[in-house]
Amino acid sequence: MVTEEEILARLKPGCICKGIKLHRIIQAIENGATSFKQISQITGIGGGSCGSKRCGQKVAELLKYKENIELFAREEE
Numbered sequence: 829m830v831t832e833e834e835i836l837a838r839l840k841p842g843c844i845c846k847g848i849k850l851h852r853i854i855q856a857i858e859n860g861a862t863s864f865k866q867i868s869q870i871t872g873i874g875g876g877s878c879g880s881k882r883c884g885q886k887v888a889e890l891l892k893y894k895e896n897i898e899l900f901a902r903e904e905e
């Protein structure tokens with residue numbers, strides 16, 4: 829079953845200038861990407877008119893979020 833969060837990520841932009849949806853960035857992170865460069869290579873974000881400022885901020889927030897989730901999970905063990 830697809831969650832509401834997943835549906836929203838499919839609709840929200842990850843890179844407005846190239847029309848790349850947020851869920852592609854999330855997928856790249858879930859598949860192991862750990863840097864903007866890796867995510868850029870996988871998804872194609874970062875080469876548009878924003879010069880990585882807009883999408884770079886989103887990626888930084890998502891990577892930080894994942895890092896915090898993993899840290900929290902380790903502390904729970």
Ligand code: FES
Binds near residue numbers: 876
């Ligand atoms: S939002 Fe498109 S390259 Fe940054």
